[in-house]
C-alpha cells in the first residue's frame with residue numbers, strides 16, 4: 001500500500017442534517033472536497049460569511065464539521081452543534097467536539113480581523129450544557145467594525161494548516177520556536193525522558209482504541225475511501241491514492257475490512273500507527289484548571305492558534321487524543337498521561353499533540369461554508 005493509507009488509521013471518533021430543533025438547513029451542492037481551501041474572488045460583502053468561509057477550515061474531531069450557523073440581523077450569528085455529528089463513544093461528554101467549536105470561533109475572529117472587524121463572543125448564551133451538548137447555541141457572535149482591531153498575521157496560515165499524521169523527524173524545536181508557540185497558549189515539552197515515556201503510551205492508547213470495536217467503529221464509519229466517496233461526502237477521515245482505489249475496487253480496503261482485526265486493511269493500519277504516531281521529538285499540550293465548557297472552547301482557541309503558528313514556523317502538528325478520552329478502556333492511559341505531565345487534582349488535559357518537522361500533506365475535505373447555514 002502507499003504511504004497514503006496512514007491517513008485514516010490513527011484517528012479517533014462521526015451524519016448530516018439534524019440540527020437544532022426548529023432550525024432548517026439551507027442546502028448547497030458539493031463539487032470538490034478540497035475547493036473550500038481555496039478562497040477566490042473578492043471577499044463576501046457580509047463580513048460574517050467571509051469569516052465563516054475561513055472558520056470551516058478549523059481542525060475538528062474526526063473532521064465531523066458539526067458547526068451550524070444561523071445569521072441574525074446583519075451583524076450577528078448563533079453557532080450551534082449538529083448533534084448527529086458528535087462522537088459518543090470516544091467523546092462521551094462532547095468535550096472534544098466543544099474544543100472544535102473553539103477552533104472554529106477563533107478562525108472566524110482571525111479572518112474578521114483581516115477586514116478590521118472585532119468579534120464579541122458570548123459562549124453558551126442560553127445556558128451552559130452539562131454532560132452533553134444540546135440544541136442550545138454554543139456561542140453568539142457579534143461582528144463590529146473596530147478601528148483598534150489589527151489584522152492577525154496568523155490569517156495567512158489558515159489555508160496552509162493541516163493535521164499531519166506522517167512520521168516526524170527527530171530534530172527538536174529551537175528556543176525561538178518554543179517561545180512563539182508558548183505565546184499562543186500551549187506548553188511545549190521535549191525533555192528526552194518524558195518523550196521516551198510518552199511515545200509508547202500514545203501508541204498503546206491508539207492500538208487499544210483500534211481494538212475496542214464501538215470506539216473504532218466511530219472511525220471506520222466516517223472513513224471516506226477513494227476520490228468518489230471523498231467528493232460525495234467531504235467530511236470524516238480519508239484514504240486515497242491510486243493504490244487505495246485499486247484495493248478498494250478489489251474489496252481489500254473497505255469499511256467491512258477495516259472493522260475486522262484479522263484483515264489486511266486493519267493490520268496494515270495498526271502497523272502504520274506503530275511506525276508513525278510514536279515518532280516525535282516534542283509535544284504541545286493544553287491543560288485547564290477544571291473542565292468547564294468555556295475552558296474547552298478556550299482550549300480550541302489556543303490549539304488552533306498554536307497550530308497556525310507552527311505552520312508558519314514550518315512545523316507540523318498531530319493531536320494524540322486517545323489517552324485523554326473518557327471511556328473505560330482509556331482509564332489507565334488517562335491517569336498515566338495526567339500523571340506524567342504533572343497535572344494537579346482537578347486540572348484537565350484538553351489537547352496533546354506531537355509536534356516537529358515532517359513532509360507535507362494534502363488538505364482534508366470540507367463541505368462548503370453554505371452547507372452549515374441554517375435558517
Ligand SMILES: Cc1cc2nc3c(=O)[nH]c(=O)nc-3n(C[C@H](O)[C@H](O)[C@H](O)COP(=O)(O)O)c2cc1C
Nearest residue numbers: 011059060061062063096099162163319320321364
Ligand atoms: C479536539 C480535537 C481532537 C483531535 N484528535 C485527533 C486524534 O486523536 N488523532 C488525529 O489523527 N487527529 C485528531 N484531530 C485532528 C482532526 O482529525 C483534524 O483536525 C480533522 O480531521 C481535519 O483535518 P485538518 O486538521 O487537516 O483540517 C483532533 C482535532 C481536534 C480539534
